[in-house]
Amino acid sequence: MKKIIPLFLMSFLLAACDMWNAQPQPFPVWTAIPSRTPSIITATPIILTPNVIVVTPITPTSTETPPPTIEPTFTPILSTETLAIVPAPSVSIDVLGCNTSIDIMHGMGEVTNAYVTVKNTGNADLPNTCALLRAIDEGREHPDKKVCVPNLPIGNQVTLKLTVDSTYKEGTIIQVDALSNDAILLRVDKQSCTDIGLFGGAPSDTGVVKPIE
DSSP: OTTHHHHHHHHHHHHHHHHTTOOOOOOOOOOOOOOOOOOOOOSSOOOOOOOOOOOOOOOOOOOOOOOOOOOOOOOOOOOOOOOOOOOOOOEEEEEEEEEEEEOTTTTOSEEEEEEEEEEEOSSSOEEEEEEEEEETTOOSOOTTSEEEEEEEOTTEEEEEEEEEEOOTTOOOOEEEEEEETTEEEEEEEESSOOBGGGGTSSOSOTTOEEEOO
């Protein structure tokens, strides 16, 4: 049915054209739109020339005078101070001998007495020179274990009697320190302190400062 109607209409239109002496116009023939000529790509590259801006440097001009260059100068400092060389103290200790006794005055039993001579063999006086006695079997601290003299000049010596509380009938190993202003200058150990009686007994000049013999 759909195909018949268009044919019928077509016949009717053609008949009407003949009645009015009007011929149908031919359908226009469409022609293809010419295409653009394609660009030709060659091996030669396209060079774009950039716009070059030339900048002319401006040289500043100044009428100011530059400050003068100051070169540092060094003046050596001459010291007039003289370093004082403090002589090192030097001492020697001689243990003359020992003996034992009973110290009832201090409430002690047997005590050991040591007789030592301290000699100043250095180049300076020794203020507050002391000798300190220790024993391996020492009991209570005896007040005479440390004995001092106010000063021991250069080239002088002093013999001191030192006492420690020791054990009855026991061998006593002793140690003697020489000090100046509580600084230990020398320490001497004595494994066996010989009886002072073998050398004529105890010296009578203990505590006396005199020239070195």
